[in-house]
Amino acid sequence: MKIDKGLIGGSTTLLILSLLKERDMYGYEIIRELEMRSDNTFKFKEGTLYPVLHKLENEGYIISYRNKGSTGKERKYYQITSKGEKQLIEERKQWNIFSTSVNKVIGGESHGFSTL
Amino acid sequence: MGFQRSKEFLDTVLSYVKFPFDKEDIRMELQEHIWDKIDYYTQQGLTYYEAEEKAIKDMGDPKEIGIQLNKEHHPLIGWLYLASKVLVILFVIINIFMTVPVIVDLGYSIFDDKLIREIPKEDIVYKIDVNERVQIDDRVINFKNVVYDKNGTLHISYYYYDKKLWGSGWSLGTIGIITDDKGSKHYRGSSHTTGGIVSKGMVSVENFRKDAKTLIIEYDRYNRYYKLEIPLKSGENIE
Numbered sequence: 001m002k003i004d005k006g007l008i009g010g011s012t013t014l015l016i017l018s019l020l021k022e023r024d025m026y027g028y029e030i031i032r033e034l035e036m037r038s039d040n041t042f043k044f045k046e047g048t049l050y051p052v053l054h055k056l057e058n059e060g061y062i063i064s065y066r067n068k069g070s071t072g073k074e075r076k077y078y079q080i081t082s083k084g085e086k087q088l089i090e091e092r093k094q095w096n097i098f099s100t101s102v103n104k105v106i107g108g109e110s111h112g113f114s115t116l
Numbered sequence: 117m118g119f120q121r122s123k124e125f126l127d128t129v130l131s132y133v134k135f136p137f138d139k140e141d142i143r144m145e146l147q148e149h150i151w152d153k154i155d156y157y158t159q160q161g162l163t164y165y166e167a168e169e170k171a172i173k174d175m176g177d178p179k180e181i182g183i184q185l186n187k188e189h190h191p192l193i194g195w196l197y198l199a200s201k202v203l204v205i206l207f208v209i210i211n212i213f214m215t216v217p218v219i220v221d222l223g224y225s226i227f228d229d230k231l232i233r234e235i236p237k238e239d240i241v242y243k244i245d246v247n248e249r250v251q252i253d254d255r256v257i258n259f260k261n262v263v264y265d266k267n268g269t270l271h272i273s274y275y276y277y278d279k280k281l282w283g284s285g286w287s288l289g290t291i292g293i294i295t296d297d298k299g300s301k302h303y304r305g306s307s308h309t310t311g312g313i314v315s316k317g318m319v320s321v322e323n324f325r326k327d328a329k330t331l332i333i334e335y336d337r338y339n340r341y342y343k344l345e346i347p348l349k350s351g352e353n354i355e
Contacts, residue, residue, distance in 0.1 A: 027145060028152040045176025046153070047129070050145060051184030058188055076145050 012052050013061075014091040015042075017084055020062060026075035027053060053078060061087050122150050125172050132182025137198065138189045150175065232261050232273045232318065239265040242349045250342040252335070254278050257291065262331060262346055270324035270331065277314040292335030292342070294321055296328035 019025060019033055027049055034042045056062045061084030068074050080088070126143050133139055150171050157167035175181070232243075244262045251257070257276040264270050274291060294302040302321040331346040 026148075028149045031149075045174070045181075046149065047146065047175035047178070047181040048184065050142070050149075051181065051188055054185065054188035073148075075148055076141075 011091075011095060013056065013087070014095055016049075016052065016056065017061060017080060017088040017091065020078055020080040021085065021088060024077045024079045026069070026077050028075075030078075056084070060084070121168050121172050122147065125150070125175060125178050128178035129182040129185065132179065133186045133189055135186075135189045135191045135195075142185060142189070146175070146181075232263055232271065235263055235265060235271060239267070241266055244346065244349065246346055248344050248346065250335075250344065252340045252342070259291075259333070259344065259346070262348070264324065264348070268323050268326065270321045271318055272321070272331075272333070273316070273318045275314050275316045290335075290337075291317070291319060292333045292344075294319070295332045295334065296325055296348075297330035297332070298325050298328050300325055300328070 015034060016030060019030055025033065028046075030053075031044060031046050031049055034044065053062070053064075057064055057078070060081060062078045062080055064076050064078050066074055067077050069077070126146055129146060130139050130143055133142060150168075153171035153174060154164070154167045157170050158164060162170065241264045243264075246259045246262055248259045249256060250259075255276055255278055257274055259272065259274045261273045262270065263273070272291070272294070302324065328348055331344075331348055333342075333344040333346070335342045
């Protein structure tokens, strides 16, 4: 199943901040990582990632810098800030509350997956 | 040929971004993403043309991306950001000029004051290196030398400058009231100054007491005050 939707809105902040918590990444890497980890469930319109990244940067959750990665090509990397880490904790909490509530409503599957 | 589709896509996206200074960064970032995706597809065996087509398709609607990006690169915020950068640069420049006094003092302490050098050597009874600095607002006055000549005239040389580049520009009317430890006041004296970023000046006080041990320069105007006491060579040192 593929959920083909724009990256704007929803739980994208949570997903992006979670990935950047592990390491700095550039846009293309973030897309690949999201696809891979969700077994291709998250198949995005890739270009829509950038307005989200730039929004997170404007909000001070992430910062960007240009650097040569392992491939030797220069890319624009994003790094989570301490403000972003605090936001990530908050978003996780909200997500847990949300998914628990949804699961309760739809019949108590403890590992249920929300497509919202 | 190559990248033509990419260029069209990027041009469309950027046509919605109003703030000019962010455009190149955005173009570069999206371009790199498309290149990476083209690489991915060509490695899977697609031709370059097919790979580019697919890569562009994966990006999504350029109009929607452009509109969303424009929201995050709002002209007002952009200009404010730019203005803040300009302010930072100005601040740095100001700070550089704050260090001007140090440089000026270094330079001037090496060379004798030209005005003082105009006094014939044979006329000089004694000369004292003063190098005392006072400051009124942003105006720095450095008293350099005091020369006493055989005619009984005391020459006080100094230079002054503004710490800020756009200094108040007021000319130094007076360096203050000149007295000595014997209580003689010298309101008058000839003085002349030369302009420039650093102005040089010399006040010559005629009939200064030979036996004065201390020269006192006191400035008290417009709520600004300083007082300098400069020890003089007197008595046996003279002649």
